[in-house]
Amino acid sequence: xxxxxxxxxxxxxxxxxxxxxxxxxxxxxxxxxxxxxxxxxxxxxxxxxxxxxxxxxxxxxxxxxxxxxxxxxxxxxxxxxxxxxxxxxxxxxxxxxxxxxxxxxxxxxxxxxxxxxxxxxxxxxxxxxxxxxxxxxxxxxxxxxxxxxxxxxxxxxxxxxxxxxxxxxxxxxxxxxxxxxxxxxxxxxxxxxxxxxxxxxxxxxxxxxxxxxxxxxxxxxxxxxxxxxxxxxxxxxxxxxxxxxxxxxxxxxxxxxxxxxxxxxxxxxxxxxxxxxxxxxxxxxxxxxxxxxxxxxxxxxxxxxxxxxxxxxxxxxxxxxxxxxxxxx
Numbered sequence: 001x002x003x004x005x006x007x008x009x010x011x012x013x014x015x016x017x018x019x020x021x022x023x024x025x026x027x028x029x030x031x032x033x034x035x036x037x038x039x040x041x042x043x044x045x046x047x048x049x050x051x052x053x054x055x056x057x058x059x060x061x062x063x064x065x066x067x068x069x070x071x072x073x074x075x076x077x078x079x080x081x082x083x084x085x086x087x088x089x090x091x092x093x094x095x096x097x098x099x100x101x102x103x104x105x106x107x108x109x110x111x112x113x114x115x116x117x118x119x120x121x122x123x124x125x126x127x128x129x130x131x132x133x134x135x136x137x138x139x140x141x142x143x144x145x146x147x148x149x150x151x152x153x154x155x156x157x158x159x160x161x162x163x164x165x166x167x168x169x170x171x172x173x174x175x176x177x178x179x180x181x182x183x184x185x186x187x188x189x190x191x192x193x194x195x196x197x198x199x200x201x202x203x204x205x206x207x208x209x210x211x212x213x214x215x216x217x218x219x220x221x222x223x224x225x226x227x228x229x230x231x232x233x234x235x236x237x238x239x240x241x242x243x244x245x246x247x248x249x250x251x252x253x254x255x256x257x258x259x260x261x262x263x264x265x266x267x268x269x270x271x272x273x274x275x276x277x278x279x280x281x282x283x284x285x286x287x288x289x290x291x292x293x294x295x296x297x298x299x300x301x302x303x304x305x306x307x308x309x310x311x312x313x314x315x316x317x318x319x320x321x322x323x324x325x326x327x328x329x
Contacts, residue, residue, distance in 0.1 A: 214278020
């Protein structure tokens with residue numbers, strides 16, 4: 001179930017529009033002088049619509065960022081590749097217990113018979129707290145899905161910018177590098193098609209539905225887990241081709257066969273959630289909050305390496321992060 005709506009966190013989509021507009025003008029007509037106010041107008045509209053002003057307090061000089069979209073996208077990494085506090089998943093157990101007691105009271109009226117109160121009151125004793133207990137769970141689901149969307153979008157824009165910059169300076173006679181960049185561009189097109197945005201708002205709200213919310217929670221986690229596994233395979237493949245385009249040595253073991261994302265057996269976990277009437281989803285939600293952290297760490301090393309090479313940094317010219325001891329699995 002895909003939905004293209006965007007969240008109100010620092011939007012990467014609007015940065016993509018700003019970057020694409022300025023890049024198109026500069027690359028399509030290199031001999032034409034474009035007034036800087038034109039670029040500022042485009043970026044100002046994008047920031048007004050999509051970004052909170054506080055984001056740019058941490059991004060440094062805006063003029064330099066407009067000239068260097070790769071630096072700007074790397075600077076956004078703390079806002080897209082961030083850890084989540086998984087303790088809110090404990091509310092899943094609280095909510096599950098209260099809704100179970102609600103069902104027992106509805107069928108057996110044990111509390112109503114014990115206290116002499118009407119069944120409507122005793123059902124409210126369990127139902128209202130049970131519903132309120134789903135709120136932190138729904139918020140955590142929103143954060144998990146939204147982080148997936150933002151990370152995928154930023155990665156796609158960053159890799160596209162790197163490939164475009166390399167293709168502009170690549171020597172057409174160097175067939176090895178040209179072929180690597182063409183392969184990276186083709187793989188990026190596949191990533192753009194496969195990595196459709198999922199509505200964080202929708203999945204968060206669906207988890208609040210009594211009883212059925214456990215099924216929606218399990219399915220949301222199933223999709224996020226599968227998406228991240230596929231994303232890592234495609235993303236690291238593109239980065240490896242960019243490394244070849246830069247002339248970097250690449251590990252003899254293909255990066256696609258390595259796994260840093262701590263995914264689980266999504267099909268098995270989904271079955272366990274259904275078999276336990278949603279109880280197992282508390283553990284799965286907790287692990288999903290922390291699962292991408294190793295992936296983020298490895299990707300940050302790779303992005304720094306590629307950025308350093310594109311900016312002509314000699315300290316990164318002789319090693320590849322796939323074989324570097326700086327990356328700890």
